[in-house]
């Protein structure tokens with residue numbers, strides 16, 4: 453196959469180097485997406501209902517902006533590594549310059565909802581309205597299309613199967629909210645671990661699930677957040693190493709700007725939530741730097757990965773959040789029914 457065709461089938465060259473490819477256009481080393489969920493620290497799920505003073509909220513908002521700017525600098529210093537920032541729509545209203553700076557640096561801006569309300573606390577209509585508002589606001593501020601979504605706390609689960617139809621009907625090109633793990637607050641443990649078509653009654657949307665490491669038949673979450681801070685870095689690397697070269701795959705990682713701000717005032721959280729929220733918070737900047745050096749040529753924005761995956765649409769598995777309705781079984785015991 454001539455080179456031009458290989459390139460046409462493979463990942464589009466961004467500013468980073470194109471990874472090596474097989475003759476089928478599948479990268480030998482699947483791409484990695486660094487994604488950042490941009491929210492103020494007091495918006496985290498564990499803080500819902502906590503009394504936080506207006507003064508403290510303003511401080512968290514300022515610190516979010518500063519931490520995000522530092523991340524932009526860190527990505528630039530590492531050789532203009534491209535990333536995807538899922539931004540809360542209200543932040544585009546309060547910090548338009550920050551959101552424009554993200555886009556101006558060449559990163560993708562996606563939606564992280566408008567008010568950072570978990571999908572579980574929405575009705576379908578409420579979710580639709582919140583999503584549309586966030587996308588409209590972000591697009592207006594950056595003057596570019598918004599193509600992707602990340603739900604607060606990965607709250608697109610089997611508890612909200614209607615969310616698939618809202619996403620499909622939204623006109624977005626992809627979603628990245630499904631975490632294929634078992635967890636007390638989120639996760640779809642039997643969802644595919646690699647990109648798939650999330651199907652609903654209204655059609656389908658491309659889903660980029662968060663990175664997991666499979667061990668003894670179990671999916672271990674290694675994609676970022678608290679796991680990135682708690683687990684040894686070798687476990688994240690093991691998850692990346694496990695990405696298959698033969699099927700379309702992506703290492704979707706996630707972080708929050710507040711995780712790179714070890715000196716921020718602590719929220720008055722319960723013991724377990726406090727541990728999950730603050731464990732290893734002083735190590736994140738160095739650990740991110742290590743990833744940036746180690747995987748230098750493999751980073752892509754999520755939208756660039758989506759562009760390529762759409763060329764391989766038939767190779768992707770399909771999955772529904774709604775359980776299949778099994779035919780009713782007659783409860784009457786009779787020889788003809790057994």
Ligand SMILES: [Zn+2]
Pocket residue numbers: 489491564568603604605
């Ligand atoms: Zn969030």
